[in-house]
Amino acid sequence: xxxxxxxxxxxxxxxxADDAPLMQVNCNSIASWVNVDHVGFNTSNNTGGYHKVAHxxxxxGDPSLIANIGQVYTKLVGSEVQLFYExxxxxxxxxxxxxxxxxxxxxxxxNYQANHAGGWTFLPGNVKVNYxxxxxxxxxxxxxxxxxxxxxxxxxxxxxxxxxxxxxxTWGVTNLNTASFTLNTAGFSNGNQFTFWSIGI
Numbered sequence: 001x002x003x004x005x006x007x008x009x010x011x012x013x014x015x016x017a018d019d020a021p022l023m024q025v026n027c028n029s030i031a032s033w034v035n036v037d038h039v040g041f042n043t044s045n046n047t048g049g050y051h052k053v054a055h056x057x058x059x060x061g062d063p064s065l066i067a068n069i070g071q072v073y074t075k076l077v078g079s080e081v082q083l084f085y086e087x088x089x090x091x092x093x094x095x096x097x098x099x100x101x102x103x104x105x106x107x108x109x110x111n112y113q114a115n116h117a118g119g120w121t122f123l124p125g126n127v128k129v130n131y132x133x134x135x136x137x138x139x140x141x142x143x144x145x146x147x148x149x150x151x152x153x154x155x156x157x158x159x160x161x162x163x164x165x166x167x168x169x170t171w172g173v174t175n176l177n178t179a180s181f182t183l184n185t186a187g188f189s190n191g192n193q194f195t196f197w198s199i200g201i
Contacts, residue, residue: 004029005026005030006026009026027171037055056073056083058075059075070088073086075186077094083095093125094124095124097122107139118130118133119131119132128148130197132147138190139185143175143180144180146181153201154178156198161192162192168187169181
């Protein structure tokens, strides 16, 4: 949106009639500017000035530090615009992790096999979490495909059987990669269920 605005209007030495057209343009531009992200003037529900939405111009990089001021902004990460926060001391946290075609899914994800359920989400700092419940299908080993693959590293996978007792049973994880892991079991049967958490970037 291009908003026309003429500075120094009205100009005291001028005839008011001469400045009136520019003053009207300025007033209308102010009203239009407010309406971009805010509730405008003359509202009946006392919401004038409140935010409707926040638009961010994509920054080329991180902003310069400002003493005692925190800054929220967006910049490109790969091909996606992501939201960031920078503190007054220069701490930078990535607040979103939107992947084209793979948004965070809570509680269900079509990428899991038929005997799996779960989802993935992100944490500030560009950390991703995959989680779920799966049913052992090909014991003694089963491969779990993550809901959303990591970009570079799968740091850790924690697996817990959903059983009242695990005496004489063992389980462990191998073949950690960015897209999946393998569960190795002894003493379990097909149909036994496990929960898992995986953390990576």
